[in-house]
Amino acid sequence: MSAFIIGLLRLRRGPWEMLASILIALGVVMLMQPFLLGLFTYSFIVTLIGTVMFIIVSHFPE
Amino acid sequence: MANPVTAAAKATPEPVAQKIRGLSDRTIAWIFVAPTIFLLLAVNIFPLIWTIRLSFTNYRVNRPNNDVEWVGLRNYERILNDPDIWSTMQATAHFLIWTIVLQVLIGFTLAYLINKKFKGNDLWTTIIVFPMMLSPAVVGNFWTFLYQPQIGLFNYVVAFFTGADPSSFSMIGDVNLAPWAIVIADTWMWTPFVMLICLAGLRSIPDSIYEAAECDRASKWRQFWTITIPMALPFLMLAVLFRGIENFKMFDLVVQLTGGGPGNITTLTSIDLKREAFEKWRTGYSSAYAVILFVTVFGLAAIYVKALNKVKER
Secondary structure, eight states: OHHHHHHHHTTOHHHHHHHHHHHHHHHHHHHHOSSOHHHHHHHHHHHHHHHHHHHHHTTSOO | OOOHHHHHHHHSOHHHHHHHHTOOHHHHHHHHHHHHHHHHIIIIIHHHHHHHHHTTBOOOTTOTTSOOOBOTTHHHHHHTTOHHHHHHHHHHHHHHHHHHHHHHHHHHHHHHHHHSOOTTHHHHHHHHHHHHHSOHHHHHHHHHHHTOTTTOHHHHHHHHHHOOOGGGOOTTTSTTTHHHHHHHHHHHHHHHHHHHHHHHHHHTSOHHHHHHHHHTTOOHHHHIIIIIHHHHHHHHHHHHHHHHHHHHTOOHHHHHHTTTOSTTTTOOHHHHHHHHHHTSOOHHHHHHHHHHHHHHHHHHHHHHHHHHHHHHHO
């Protein structure tokens, strides 16, 4: 866990890509879940942040 | 007889020939690539940017003379607060998850069986691949006949195994069964595709690895879990990626089979999007809808490709 946080602080690709992937997956789950309309409402912004983050952080050093 | 290439070179006017001789390799490469880049920009990138722009307006393509008003994020707000679109997303999720699960399980099993050497192997491969060669409209059409309560073969097969009356249920008329009707038809059509990809994966595993495992007295079960599955995993993941993206966009087969009904129970996102864009003519609104779907598929594909690369590196 600490390695993950250190990676984030040092702007390393691995942990940032992991964070972006988690956001995308969370956004998609929120988009398609059948439980709360509120989650559906905020799903797009979560997916969008994750996707843009993924594109940016894929240029970070390993 | 003169070489045609030499003849063409001689026919090139001297000023043009001099210009070409003076070009660097990099410039010549750019000259060759430029038409493709131009085509990509014109066919892919420009429509995408135009769609994003339209998604912030109230533009209607059937009223081109009306003033186009900039509405900001209102289209996105309305879509993301619409319970009907929410239920459409759930129908898509149901379709997506079940088709992928069934196609991967059945496709891999078929590939595993076909990979064994037996008589008539090639004939069986051709027969299994047959549904994939058909048009989705044709498949949708004949599955409607198969699902007919009175004369449909599907109902009779189910009745044979369960003892139920064939005309007591309608696969495409019942709200509980219709989502499964489209899953079954899509699985029937696209399992062969998954099977072919898995077969390529299984055939790429060298026999020597299995022979070494035999020498180490590894059981068939252990060989399957420690050799077959890990080595075929990148191919399986590729199949899931292809089918996931394709089924997220599924339109033709479902329109032909159920038309999105009964009610809206099998209305997938692409069907709903088409209705908004070309039946209600809400171009700005449907553009915002399309952007939401695009970002979702793009994001999913990005993390999936990353996972695929990781598996390949192992």
